[in-house]
Amino acid sequence: MTLVLIVEDNPINRDVLGRRLERRGFAIRFAEDGPEGIAAAKALNPNVILMDIGLGEMDGYEATRRIKADRDTAKIPIIALTASAFESDRVKALAAGCDDFDTKPVDLPRLLGKIEAVLGHALS
Amino acid sequence: MSFLSRLEALTEWLTPDRLKTDVHVRKRVQMFLISHLFGPLIATPIPVCLAIVDPNPWPHVFILAASIYGFWLFLPLLKLFPRHYTALSMLSVCNLSFAILWGSFNYGGTSSPFLVWFILTPLLAFLYLGSTWVNRIFVLGQIFGGMAIFYACYRLSSFPMHLPVEAMVVPGVLSVLGAGTYTFLMAAYYANVVDSQSELLREIERHRDTTKMLIDAKDDAERANGAKSEFLAKMSHELRTPLNAVLGYSELLLEDAEIDGRGQQIADLQKISAAGKHLLAMVNDILDISKIEAGKMVLHIETIDVDELISDVESTARPLASKNTNAFVVVEGPKVGLIQADATKLRQALFNLISNAAKFTQNGQITLSARRLAEADGGWIEIAVADTGIGISPEQQRKLFSSFTQADAKIAATYGGTGLGLALSQNLCRLMGGSISVESELGYGSRFTIRLPTPASRPADNGVRLVEQGGGEGPGVGTAAPLLPLDPEQLATAANPRQRLLFVDDDRGFLELAERLFRREGYEPIITDAPQSALQVARTVQPAAIFLDIMMPGFDGWDVLAALRADPALSHIPVFMISILADRPRALQAGADGVVAKPLDASKVKAAIAAIKSSRVGQGRPSRKVG
Numbered sequence: 093m094t095l096v097l098i099v100e101d102n103p104i105n106r107d108v109l110g111r112r113l114e115r116r117g118f119a120i121r122f123a124e125d126g127p128e129g130i131a132a133a134k135a136l137n138p139n140v141i142l143m144d145i146g147l148g149e150m151d152g153y154e155a156t157r158r159i160k161a162d163r164d165t166a167k168i169p170i171i172a173l174t175a176s177a178f179e180s181d182r183v184k185a186l187a188a189g190c191d192d193f194d195t196k197p198v199d200l201p202r203l204l205g206k207i208e209a210v211l212g213h214a215l216s
Numbered sequence: 217m218s219f220l221s222r223l224e225a226l227t228e229w230l231t232p233d234r235l236k237t238d239v240h241v242r243k244r245v246q247m248f249l250i251s252h253l254f255g256p257l258i259a260t261p262i263p264v265c266l267a268i269v270d271p272n273p274w275p276h277v278f279i280l281a282a283s284i285y286g287f288w289l290f291l292p293l294l295k296l297f298p299r300h301y302t303a304l305s306m307l308s309v310c311n312l313s314f315a316i317l318w319g320s321f322n323y324g325g326t327s328s329p330f331l332v333w334f335i336l337t338p339l340l341a342f343l344y345l346g347s348t349w350v351n352r353i354f355v356l357g358q359i360f361g362g363m364a365i366f367y368a369c370y371r372l373s374s375f376p377m378h379l380p381v382e383a384m385v386v387p388g389v390l391s392v393l394g395a396g397t398y399t400f401l402m403a404a405y406y407a408n409v410v411d412s413q414s415e416l417l418r419e420i421e422r423h424r425d426t427t428k429m430l431i432d433a434k435d436d437a438e439r440a441n442g443a444k445s446e447f448l449a450k451m452s453h454e455l456r457t458p459l460n461a462v463l464g465y466s467e468l469l470l471e472d473a474e475i476d477g478r479g480q481q482i483a484d485l486q487k488i489s490a491a492g493k494h495l496l497a498m499v500n501d502i503l504d505i506s507k508i509e510a511g512k513m514v515l516h517i518e519t520i521d522v523d524e525l526i527s528d529v530e531s532t533a534r535p536l537a538s539k540n541t542n543a544f545v546v547v548e549g550p551k552v553g554l555i556q557a558d559a560t561k562l563r564q565a566l567f568n569l570i571s572n573a574a575k576f577t578q579n580g581q582i583t584l585s586a587r588r589l590a591e592a593d594g595g596w597i598e599i600a601v602a603d604t605g606i607g608i609s610p611e612q613q614r615k616l617f618s619s620f621t622q623a624d625a626k627i628a629a630t631y632g633g634t635g636l637g638l639a640l641s642q643n644l645c646r647l648m649g650g651s652i653s654v655e656s657e658l659g660y661g662s663r664f665t666i667r668l669p670t671p672a673s674r675p676a677d678n679g680v681r682l683v684e685q686g687g688g689e690g691p692g693v694g695t696a697a698p699l700l701p702l703d704p705e706q707l708a709t710a711a712n713p714r715q716r717l718l719f720v721d722d723d724r725g726f727l728e729l730a731e732r733l734f735r736r737e738g739y740e741p742i743i744t745d746a747p748q749s750a751l752q753v754a755r756t757v758q759p760a761a762i763f764l765d766i767m768m769p770g771f772d773g774w775d776v777l778a779a780l781r782a783d784p785a786l787s788h789i790p791v792f793m794i795s796i797l798a799d800r801p802r803a804l805q806a807g808a809d810g811v812v813a814k815p816l817d818a819s820k821v822k823a824a825i826a827a828i829k830s831s832r833v834g835q836g837r838p839s840r841k842v843g
Contacts, residue, residue, distance in 0.1 A: 102457065108464030115471065146453075175456035176449065197460035197496060200467065 095119045097138035099129035099155065101147050112200055126150030130158050133165045140207055145174040153188040160189035169210035230291055232298030243409055247343045248305060251402060252287045258398045259284045265387045270378050276322045283315035305344040306354055313337050313362045321366060325375035329388030332395045343406060437769055448506040455499045462492040501636035508643045515558040515647055515752055522552040522597055526586050529563060533570045537582045542574060547585035555597050555670050556756060557648045565641035569601040569664045572637060577605030595670040602663040608656040616654060617642040647749050649742060649757035669757045716740045716757050720750045720776065721765035721794060730816055737818050750776050754786050761790045761825050774806055781807040790828040
């Protein structure tokens with residue numbers, strides 16, 4: 093089963109995205125902020141991480157940089173999720189080491205397509 | 217008045233050219249000339265009177281007269297030796313001191329009525345030469361030196377006393393009157409100069425205040441604009457977060473309801489979901505419009521195959537267009553070929569038009585067609601979306617492309633929509649160098665046409681593309697009312713498409729006027745009132761020349777000019793600043809090719825472009841390659 097780690101500080105966003113993905117057959121784990129996300133990535137070794145950018149003290153860019161800097165977790169694909177839709181955010185996310193970028197509100201078919209792409213295979 | 221103007225003409229003629237450049241020197245030279253013209257005249261009664269009264273006038277009266285009329289010699293001397301103005305001035309002051317002291321020595325000594333003239337010497341020295349250190353020392357030196365010599369002469373041979381005191385009354389009165397008149401004349405002239413100078417200073421002060429106010433206003437506008445963009449970006453972020461929940465949960469509930477077969481709930485949830493998506497579309501449109509306004513919209517211009525784009529749009533838009541039981545027809549025609557545009561943005565504009573057509577048409581037909589216009593018309597492609605819907609009245613058409621304006625309030629209530637779609641589509645097409653136009657008749661339907669420039673008519677690759685097309689539709693040289701003197705590049709391409717001129721100005725009235733004027737003259741004018749998008753537009757349309765206004769709110773024509781010059785893809789395009797002639801030096805220095813004044817004169821503009829072209833061809837500057 094594909095394990096998805098959702099790093100998101102907003103409980104409603106966490107809940108709705110987690111439940112939608114569960115229904116599509118994913119196993120879901122949550123982290124509520126950057127440091128927790130980094131620890132969870134190391135402990136759980138998920139197949140993919142969905143990283144909110146507007147996290148509290150440590151933002152998603154920084155969390156991504158640290159996950160990508162750690163040899164144990166560097167290979168885990170990260171998709172940045174942000175409610176902002178400026179070209180510059182996409183560039184910043186990719187510069188921080190994210191493998192892809194998507195905007196909120198989440199368009200599930202679009203996000204599933206991106207997850208498939210970063211996993212490098214079609215989801216069953 | 218006529219005497220004064222004649223006097224002015226005379227001093228003007230007497231002033232040497234090299235002393236005319238500095239306005240202060242010029243004023244001093246003018247005082248020097250006036251004083252030398254009138255001084256001897258005013259002093260004339262003195263030697264005349266002395267010659268009559270004194271029984272033995274020879275030689276002292278004649279020496280005095282020679283010294284007085286000697287001042288007239290300074291006029292031709294100055295004309296001949298303008299370089300030695302300072303020396304001549306000092307010499308003149310010394311001559312004056314000599315005349316005064318000579319007259320006083322011979323007639324009355326220290327109680328001579330001629331001695332009053334001596335106080336004039338520092339006045340004149342400062343009027344001629346200004347208050348420099350050298351001049352101050354010179355003035356003091358000649359006062360003390362003059363008096364020292366005067367006293368030394370008295371010690372050597374006491375005062376000659378040619379006339380008794382009673383005989384000195386008439387020449388004495390005349391002398392004081394002369395000195396008074398002379399001082400009056402020079403002081404009046406000087407006061408006049410001071411007045412006009414302080415008026416000038418006041419004027420400068422006023423201009424400084426105005427400039428400061430303008431700069432403050434510009435800064436305020438820029439700050440406000442920045443704050444607005446920031447606010448919109450933040451608002452868009454804040455709106456998207458709750459929308460995420462609305463759309464996400466309604467999808468979850470919709471799935472549950474579908475599994476359980478709860479029909480009424482499904483319908484309700486679909487409405488929530490649709491409303492949420494509508495709200496999201498609105499937020500996205502607002503964000504796009506604010507990006508365009510802030511000049512932050514980034515276009516990805518690439519070469520697009522229009523026929524491929526159309527078939528792609530046809531398949532994706534079919535469900536959208538077929539809403540309201542409409543037939544969706546895509547007209548098959550000759551191949552349209554390639555254009556330079558942003559595929560995503562063009563698709564967005566087309567979807568907007570098709571969605572609008574579908575919204576306002578019931579049981580009718582929506583037609584999508586594309587065609588390439590003849591090269592002679594400037595090399596454009598047109599993509600049209602026509603419908604057989606309710607149509608738009610002429611009054612409504614006028615407001616159609618403004619943000620947040622729907623044709624009328626009732627329509628908004630019946631059909632929904634943000635009122636942003638058309639404004640956004642129009643802005644996107646403008647950024648790509650094109651536009652959207654509308655034709656419509658109430659009750660019969662509407663036709664929206666997107667016009668975009670084709671790369672074929674870009675000067676850089678004119679030849680290549682035309683050869684590829686076989687040149688069949690391009691008319692020969694001269695048939696399409698060629699506008700400029702024959703351009704070798706265009707001769708080489710054996711076709712003469714209309715030349716594009718890009719006008720950037722915040723004044724829409726002016727832009728529309730320019731558009732009409734230059735279209736009539738046979739050009740293809742492209743206008744934009746958004747200076748921030750000027751570079752993008754220029755890159756897309758590659759105009760033959762760009763016309764830039766200088767004062768635009770929150771934006772400066774000079775900045776746009778600098779950006780144009782810094783861009784290697786644009787630096788070869790001639791740029792003219794729309795301004796007053798006084799800005800010409802600055803414009804040339806900043807890299808513009810010239811200045812044109814409002815109101816634009818078509819023939820002058822033509823001549824200016826022609827001059828640039830011929831000079832560039834003449835210099836063989838590799839500005840453009842010939843295909």
